[in-house]
Amino acid sequence: MGRAPCCDKANVKKGPWSPEEDAKLKAYIEQNGTGGNWIALPQKIGLKRCGKSCRLRWLNYLRPNIKHGGFTEEEENIICSLYLSIGSRWSIIAAQLPGRTDNDIKNYWNTRLKKKLMAKQRKEQAACRASLLEQELKREGDSFLFNQALNQVPYWEGQQLAMPIMHLNHDAYLGNQDQFTKLLTKIGGQLHDDPQLISSSMDYQYSMQDHFYVDSPHALASSSASMNSTNTNSTEWQPTEYDFNGVSLNIHQRQANQANIPTELVQLDMYLSNLLSFEGTESYSGIDVGKSSTMSTSVGSTSWADMSSLVNTPESNFDIYQKGMPQKVGQ
DNA sequence: AATTATAGCAACCGCCGATGT
DNA sequence: AACATCGGCGGTTGCTATAAT
Structure with missing residues (x-):
């Protein structure tokens, strides 16, 4: 047989994260790590969230050394040139920009850089x-x-x-x-x-x-x-x-x-x-x-x-x- | 001041390859 | 080997703030 379902879809919270939820998740991961299992993590710390949602929150906002906004001209150039050579491979592009997340870069491209190039x-x-x-x-x-x-x-x-x-x-x-x-x-x-x-x-x-x-x-x-x-x-x-x-x-x-x-x-x-x-x-x-x-x-x-x-x-x-x-x- | 349009962005959805059972 | 989930990813949605009328 396969694995158990990742979460009870009907019983998980959706939408924006509260500061309390952020604090719980951050404190736990900083102390114990993710344990290699995102699906089990929310239950361990008493969060009514899907494991995927926890992973996304951690990777995009809570993990250390994340930068938000204020893209430099150099970063813009890197994003543009990589997009033109490899397309929308956001995770690969993000890997070239320390502190930047794929989601941030994707949003920045869709809302600003694309228009700039147009x-x-x-x-x-x-x-x-x-x-x-x-x-x-x-x-x-x-x-x-x-x-x-x-x-x-x-x-x-x-x-x-x-x-x-x-x-x-x-x-x-x-x-x-x-x-x-x-x-x-x-x-x-x-x-x-x-x-x-x-x-x-x-x-x-x-x-x-x-x-x-x-x-x-x-x-x-x-x-x-x-x-x-x-x-x-x-x-x-x-x-x-x-x-x-x-x-x-x-x-x-x-x-x-x-x-x-x-x-x-x-x-x-x-x-x-x-x-x-x-x-x-x-x-x-x-x-x-x-x-x-x-x-x-x-x-x-x-x-x-x-x-x-x-x-x-x-x-x-x-x-x-x-x-x-x-x-x-x-x- | 009220209403409508637009921009920005956080979060969700669904797909797919990798992997555990 | 077959099946089912996990983890990761890119696309999309929908909420909020701001600008325009």
């Missing part, structure tokens, strides 16, 4: 994005859009330009409705409730602060009506099809050339701005959005795969960024 990563991404746009503009010989992009000001604002249209491939949309709805929400979009627009452009129409529209391909046939209904009558539509990791995106751009802005650049900028503003708040690498029909985001917890991109140098981040670029179809 901010750093975003900064690097922004730099890469600026660098990319600068390269494009060198080719185009136009600094207007670059400055606009840096300031995050939509190019059409203040210029009395008509709004642009983003037209999303039907299949891509159907496979990623949640993600696209989320994307729209993140960048200020919402379901459009203009009855005239809805009736004229069919199923999938969203308004993003009246700047973008995303609708289904078959809406395109009737979308001239909706487009005209939303703005001027003298509109030129310049659809360009992009393939983004297998997802086909038709981006329709209204009258970008009114301001002598290279049309394709504006289209690219709009699209990348959206991806970045979405991904910048949700994950690290910025390469999740746009992955064909399995488009996914890492909301909430952070996986090791997400963080691994941080190991890369700024140059390699730039590569990732370029990898995520939509490719113009037919070129």
